[in-house]
Amino acid sequence: MPAKVRAMDWSVLQVIHRLGAIPQHRLAEQIGRQRSTINGAVQRLVASGWLSRVGQTGSGRGRPAILLAVNRSSGCFAGVDIAAHQLHAAVVAADGTLLAHTSARLGDNRSPAGVTDQVDLHLRGVLSRAGFAVGNLLGLWAGVNGAVDSRGVVVTCASLGWHNEPFRDELHGRYGCDVLVQGASATMNAAAEALLGAGRDANSLVYYHAGRGISARFVQRGQPLAGATQRAGEIGHVVVAPGLARCPCGNNGCLEAVASGPAIVAAIRRLPRRRLPDTVRKTLTVTAEDGAAPIVQAAFRHRVRRRRDPLNALLTEVTGYLAMGAAMAVAAYDPQVLVLGGYLFEDNPALRREIQDALRRMVLDWDNRNLRVVAGEVLTQDRAVGGAAEVCQRFWANPRGVLMPG
Ligand SMILES: [Zn+2]
CATH class of the missing domain: 3.30.420.40 (ATPase, nucleotide binding domain)
Structure with missing residues (x-):
């Protein structure tokens, strides 16, 4: 590990980390300390390998100044x-x-x-x-x-x-x-979406996840909201369809019991096989280690939008429930960005569009929110x-x- 640093030097490092490459003379105004104090800190940090000098400011007015940055090899x-x-x-x-x-x-x-x-x-x-x-x-x-x-x-x-x-x-x-x-x-x-994915430019985001489970996690200025018992955003067990579908949690009609990947697969298996598209029927016979994702993705991809098609009816219903979950999350957190992630939304622009259209109808004062609805960019790996x-x-x-x- 690199050398330990003094508390004063640490504030210098923190500012440089936050602002990126910065000329030394700007540090004093940023930190509100005398130049000589800052210069001493910079000298120690360069000597101990925490900081490096990374070039000069561009061709503006005055003398070019040397830029300081956190040393990548520290x-x-x-x-x-x-x-x-x-x-x-x-x-x-x-x-x-x-x-x-x-x-x-x-x-x-x-x-x-x-x-x-x-x-x-x-x-x-x-x-x-x-x-x-x-x-x-x-x-x-x-x-x-x-x-x-x-x-x-x-x-x-x-x-x-x-x-x-x-x-x-x-x-x-x-x-x-x-x-x-x-x-x-x-x-x-x-957290990954907020740091380096679809929400990296936003101050606040909700990551709405629909896959094996359903949840809506709120991240503000990089900090995920945990809640009193680390359960903030677990909306999957809010009852949205009372009396419908038994949930493993013991309730009936939880959001997850009607719209999660495993719930969709269970509902597809209850439909008459001969009414399903061939490709969906085929994926049903494959039992992979996590079998739900390919079945759900095939169902959305090969859905035939006809009124009496049972799979289409099922997926329309699922979409309605997913939109309810998203609307609850938007109402609760009022984020700048709503990131749609999880295998239901992956490679599924049609579903993402339908959720956005539903939100426009469901969320109060939608037009004044400027909420961006985007696809998740962070994959499991x-x-x-x-x-x-x-x-x-x-x-x-x-x-x-x-x-x-x-
Ligand atoms: Zn439940």
């Missing part, structure tokens, strides 16, 4: 996403630039020790591709497909068969850097990138480990 952040069958890893530089990302199959040993060893191997590989080693890590993010508490304990993870695994402590013990372990995948996607970017952002917001006392 350290890095990594993200490792442990999906059901794959490991994805990514490395971003100290300034947040993506340096490398890789994917590999997750081996059969799913025990905590077995998975941690695979993570270690994969992490060392992606770090070396980025020109770094584990000793350069300033922060590490790990994502698992399960429930994780605020201390980084994996409470349950079905795909790994884990219960109450202190995964953060394990990783922190190994690498010595700050470690963030996250569970709910939609939360990670929301990008979550490791989003995770690395997330620890990078948290690092710059709250230095913890890097500060020297005094």
Whole structure:
């Protein structure tokens, strides 16, 4: 890890990180300290490798000034996403630039020790591709497909068969850097969309996810809204169709029970087979590990928009429920951008358009909101990138480990 820094020097670093390359004379006005103080801090930061001089200001009036920027080789952040069958890893530089990302199959040993060893191997590989080693890590993010508490304990993870695994402590013990372990995948996607995806230019966004589950996560100025019990945005179990469709949660007619991927597949399976398009019928016979996505995508793609077509009727109904969820999210959070993500919306511009049209009718004062409705850009394999970017952002917001006392 690079040298520790003083609190004063840290504020200089933070400002340079926030503003990008900046001439030294502008730092004093930004930080509100004397030039001599700033000059001393800059000297120390350049000497310890945190800052580098990256060229000069353009041909404006006056003397060209030397630009300062966070030194990309001062350290890095990594993200490792442990999906059901794959490991994805990514490395971003100290300034947040993506340096490398890789994917590999997750081996059969799913025990905590077995998975941690695979993570270690994969992490060392992606770090070396980025020109770094584990000793350069300033922060590490790990994502698992399960429930994780605020201390980084994996409470349950079905795909790994884990219960109450202190995964953060394990990783922190190994690498010595700050470690963030996250569970709910939609939360990670929301953060990734805000940082580097469809919402990167917005101050506030709602990431509306429709796939295996349905949720609406709100992110403002890069900060995801967690709520009192980390459940903000879990609208999937709001009852939208009372009495209809039993939900695994015990209620009837939850949004997820009528409009999630598995719910749509279950409803398609109840339709008369001979009335379904050939392609949809074919996908129904394929039982993949996560079978719902290809079936749902085929159903939307090969839907025949005829009035009495049963599949068309089903998908029209589903669209109505999805629009209700989106309208609730827009009303609750009033975001600048609504990002539509998850496999229902992927490669499905027709559905995204229908949701937008429905919102125009359902949301109060639509015309004065200037709400942008956009497709998600972050794919599952990008979550490791989003995770690395997330620890990078948290690092710059709250230095913890890097500060020297005094
Ligand atoms: Zn439910």
